[in-house]
Amino acid sequence: MHPVLAYTDRIVRLEPPARDELLRAFTRQEFAKGTCLLRAGQASQHYHFLEQGLVKSSFFKEDKEFIMTFFKEDILFTEINSYLTTAPSKYQLLALEPTTVHSIARPDIVRLCREYHAIETLFKQLLGFASIGMMKRISEMLEENATTRYRLFVREKAPLLQRISLGDLAAYLGITQVSLSRIRAGQ
Numbered sequence: 001m002h003p004v005l006a007y008t009d010r011i012v013r014l015e016p017p018a019r020d021e022l023l024r025a026f027t028r029q030e031f032a033k034g035t036c037l038l039r040a041g042q043a044s045q046h047y048h049f050l051e052q053g054l055v056k057s058s059f060f061k062e063d064k065e066f067i068m069t070f071f072k073e074d075i076l077f078t079e080i081n082s083y084l085t086t087a088p089s090k091y092q093l094l095a096l097e098p099t100t101v102h103s104i105a106r107p108d109i110v111r112l113c114r115e116y117h118a119i120e121t122l123f124k125q126l127l128g129f130a131s132i133g134m135m136k137r138i139s140e141m142l143e144e145n146a147t148t149r150y151r152l153f154v155r156e157k158a159p160l161l162q163r164i165s166l167g168d169l170a171a172y173l174g175i176t177q178v179s180l181s182r183i184r185a186g187q
Contacts, residue, residue, distance in 0.1 A: 002023055003049065003051050003074070003102075004022070004023060004026055004049045004076075004102050005019055005022075005023060007049060007074060007075070007076060008022070008076075008122055011122055011125050011126075012118050012121050012122045012125065013118070014116070014118045014119065014122070015116075015118065017116075018112070018115075018116040018118055018119055021112060021115070021116070022104075022112060022116075022119060025104050025105070025108040025109075025112060026049065026102040026103065026104045027102065027103055027104075028051075028100065028101075028102050029100070029101050029102075029103055030098070030099070030100050031053070031095040031098070031099045031100075031101070032095065032098060033095055033096065033097055033098055033099075034094070034095065035094070035095045035099075036092050036093065036094055036095075037055060037093040037094070037095065037099075037101070038079055038082075038089055038091070038092060038093040039089075039092055040059060040060070040088075040089060040090055040091060040092045041088045041089070042082075042088060042089060043082050043086050043087060043088050043089065044078050044079040044080075044081075044082035044083040044089050045083070045105060045106045046078060046103040046104060046105055046106065047076055047077065047078045047083070047103070047104050047109065047123075047126070048076070048077055048078065048093075048101040048102070048103045049075070049076045049101060049102040049103075049104075050071050050072065050073050050074065050075050050076075050077065050099070050100075050101055051073065051074075051100045051101060051102060052073060052098075052099065052100040053073070053095055053096070053097045053098055053099025053100060053101075054070060054071070054072050054073075054095070054096040054097045054099065054160075054163050054164070055070070055071040055077075055093050055094065055095055055096065055099060056069070056070050056071075056093070056094050056096055056164075056168060057069050057070075057071070057079060057091050057092070057093055058091065058092060058094065058171070059090050059091045059092065065171045066171060066174070067168060067171040067172040068091065068137065069133070069137065069172075070096075070157070070160055070164065070168075070172070071093075072159075072160065072163075076126055077130075078130075079091050079093060080127070080130045080134075083106070084127075096163070096164065096168070097163065109123060140152060141174060146173055146174070146175045146179060146183060147183050147186075149173045149174070150173055150180070150183050150184070153169070153172070153173065166180060166181075
């Protein structure tokens, strides 16, 4: 089974015509490590299914990077704010490893949502997942101290520790690398 369909089947069951049309709308792309899937200032026009690799969503303010999240294999994602508003994104989506995605363009999603209720339900669910993830991330940053945020990361995303740099981990946690070193030494 195609990995996109294996993923979507866990959210909503699509009938064969909808499955076939959805799959035909995706195109496979490969990105080298360090390549942007989306640059800040561009409008997000695609959802991407991450087959292989790792992508970070981040933005820069006054030469300081802020990492919002990491996307790893087996997820359908986009930069949701720009995708929904069609406004230029303040975020970039950057491949941290050689990355293979299957991408579907906004016009295809709109057309398929009009034609198939189950596909519309799928994309509504994805929007809901993104909203829940954003609220969790905001709550974590506002309510928890750096040590607790680090422990949560280790508990929930331990496999990523071998795949991301300490600088990226510190930027995700909203702390300096020096602070991260202190926290890790105290564990």
